[in-house]
Amino acid sequence: MVAPLYVTDxxxxxxxxxxxVITVGLPARGKTHISRALERYLRWMGVKTHVVSLGDYRxxxxxxxxxxxxxxxxxxxxxxxxxELRKKVSAGCEKLIWDFFxxxxxxxxxxxxxxxxxxxxxxxxxxxxxxxxIMLESMCDNNEIIxxxxxxxxxxxxxxxxxxxxxxxxxxxxxxxxxxKYYEPVEEKTWPYIRILNVGEKIMxxxxxxxxxxxxxxxxxxxxxxxxxxxxxxxxxSLIEHSYKADSDLSPAGWEYAEKLKEFVLExxxxxxxxxxxxxxxxxxxxxxxxxxxxxxTAWPFLQSTSSASSTPTSSTPSIVGLTALNEEPGPKPPxxxxxxxxxxxxxxxxxxxxxxxxxxxxxxxxxxxxxxFVKDPYSFRAPRAESYHDLSxxxxxxxxxxxxxxxxxxxxxxxxxxxxxxAYLIGLPASEIPAxxxxxxxxxxxxxxxxxxxxxxxxxxxxxxxxxDSNYSGKDxxxxxxxxxxxxxxxxxxxxxxxxxxxxxxAA
Numbered sequence: 001m002v003a004p005l006y007v008t009d010x011x012x013x014x015x016x017x018x019x020x021v022i023t024v025g026l027p028a029r030g031k032t033h034i035s036r037a038l039e040r041y042l043r044w045m046g047v048k049t050h051v052v053s054l055g056d057y058r059x060x061x062x063x064x065x066x067x068x069x070x071x072x073x074x075x076x077x078x079x080x081x082x083x084e085l086r087k088k089v090s091a092g093c094e095k096l097i098w099d100f101f102x103x104x105x106x107x108x109x110x111x112x113x114x115x116x117x118x119x120x121x122x123x124x125x126x127x128x129x130x131x132x133x134i135m136l137e138s139m140c141d142n143n144e145i146i147x148x149x150x151x152x153x154x155x156x157x158x159x160x161x162x163x164x165x166x167x168x169x170x171x172x173x174x175x176x177x178x179x180x181k182y183y184e185p186v187e188e189k190t191w192p193y194i195r196i197l198n199v200g201e202k203i204m205x206x207x208x209x210x211x212x213x214x215x216x217x218x219x220x221x222x223x224x225x226x227x228x229x230x231x232x233x234x235x236x237x238s239l240i241e242h243s244y245k246a247d248s249d250l251s252p253a254g255w256e257y258a259e260k261l262k263e264f265v266l267e268x269x270x271x272x273x274x275x276x277x278x279x280x281x282x283x284x285x286x287x288x289x290x291x292x293x294x295x296x297x298t299a300w301p302f303l304q305s306t307s308s309a310s311s312t313p314t315s316s317t318p319s320i321v322g323l324t325a326l327n328e329e330p331g332p333k334p335p336x337x338x339x340x341x342x343x344x345x346x347x348x349x350x351x352x353x354x355x356x357x358x359x360x361x362x363x364x365x366x367x368x369x370x371x372x373x374f375v376k377d378p379y380s381f382r383a384p385r386a387e388s389y390h391d392l393s394x395x396x397x398x399x400x401x402x403x404x405x406x407x408x409x410x411x412x413x414x415x416x417x418x419x420x421x422x423x424a425y426l427i428g429l430p431a432s433e434i435p436a437x438x439x440x441x442x443x444x445x446x447x448x449x450x451x452x453x454x455x456x457x458x459x460x461x462x463x464x465x466x467x468x469x470d471s472n473y474s475g476k477d478x479x480x481x482x483x484x485x486x487x488x489x490x491x492x493x494x495x496x497x498x499x500x501x502x503x504x505x506x507x508a509a
């Protein structure tokens with residue numbers, strides 16, 4: 001298993017030395033998407049990793065394509081001005097790589113590197129300094145993937161600001177055609193290489209060595225660049241909120257919350273898909289829950305709306321408590337949902353051990369030394385018979401890989417601790433900040449993986465019991481602080497939020 005493991009004085013993990021990954025491929029072949037995804041995974045492993053993008057650096061130093069000479073993007077004879085500008089950009093990128101290697105371990109050089117001479121020149125400079133070089137070639141013969149990549153990524157860059165989208169696509173295709181004249185695939189065996197077809201459809205490997213390099217290959221075998229949205233929501237309030245051992249059912253307020261969650265997710269997802277010209281009925285929504293009752297029972301309203309849902313309770317039907325909240329209204333029935341619910345045992349909440357059911361004051365009183373160690377390092381510290389957040393991250397690694405493989409829209413109904421780990425992985429937060437991420441019940445977090453990172457938004461949809469509290473249910477469960485430690489952590493890191501979506505701080509139940 002892999003997770004952020006340890007820190008060495010040199011910052012180099014797994015005895016792997018320093019690694020330079022040089023991307024190779026024609027434009028719009030998914031190199032940037034692969035580079036950013038690999039960077040995210042290696043950082044989650046604890047490896048100091050950085051992507052150096054030649055295109056980003058060129059835009060920052062020289063501006064958009066409109067400010068460049070006409071022959072800048074061609075690969076034939078060039079004017080002295082263009083030659084000088086290209087040398088300036090290449091030298092600047094190489095300096096960024098050298099600077100990062102002073103304290104970092106892996107650099108991914110995101111550029112076309114389409115000629116054998118160009119990529120070998122770069123590789124030889126770094127190999128002389130005992131830096132391991134890997135060629136990472138992304139090939140694509142699927143025209144749908146190429147055009148989707150151009151429309152979703154390339155024409156939205158500063159190079160095509162204020163352009164008509166169709167004209168921008170045509171211009172970018174002309175740029176690709178020029179590169180195709182001079183492109184040389186990675187067929188030489190001078191350096192270790194990884195060749196990927198259609199972003200994960202097929203992968204070829206040559207002469208890679210060591211654990212970290214093998215993990216890179218393993219990760220690349222499990223990625224894709226199909227558009228999908230990932231939603232996160234906490235499970236509903238349970239009858240016994242303060243006990244890890246008690247696998248209790250949802251409270252009446254929890255069943256009401258589950259119904260509101262279903263309505264809001266379907267409404268938000270339909271709006272998002274319609275903006276992209278897609279029919280929600282044509283795309284399946286996959287729902288992941290833990291095996292704990294309060295998690296998978298929160299998904300029950302989605303199942304009640306599917307064609308396979310039965311009106312007769314079975315052994316797998318949730319407790320009758322709260323089912324009145326799910327009774328169908330008279331009148332025409334809506335079309336059945338295209339939904340699949342999967343329970344994952346690895347997604348159970350963090351185990352508090354001897355701190356189960358304790359308030360922060362009780363933990364400080366009964367276990368003062370453990371408490372001080374916990375406050376100093378809430379990510380790595382493990383209370384007696386408990387799990388640390390590091391332990392939880394290790395447990396969740398198979399889920400992360402499945403998260404990368406999943407091509408359908410995904411709703412994760414989970415526990416605060418689990419959502420913290422998964423969200424930190426997606427948005428690239430360091431491990432030390434995982435316990436400080438606020439995950440409030442009543443908020444839907446939307447994450448859209450993209451080539452240049454992820455787009456995140458928060459939507460608030462619930463103010464009932466379990467969030468703000470009432471006479472019967474407390475909004476803040478002090479007896480379950482280990483699961484909800486973000487309430488007591490300074491410097492919380494919440495997901496970016498849509499302006500019109502309100503969110504109340506320190507209200508996670």
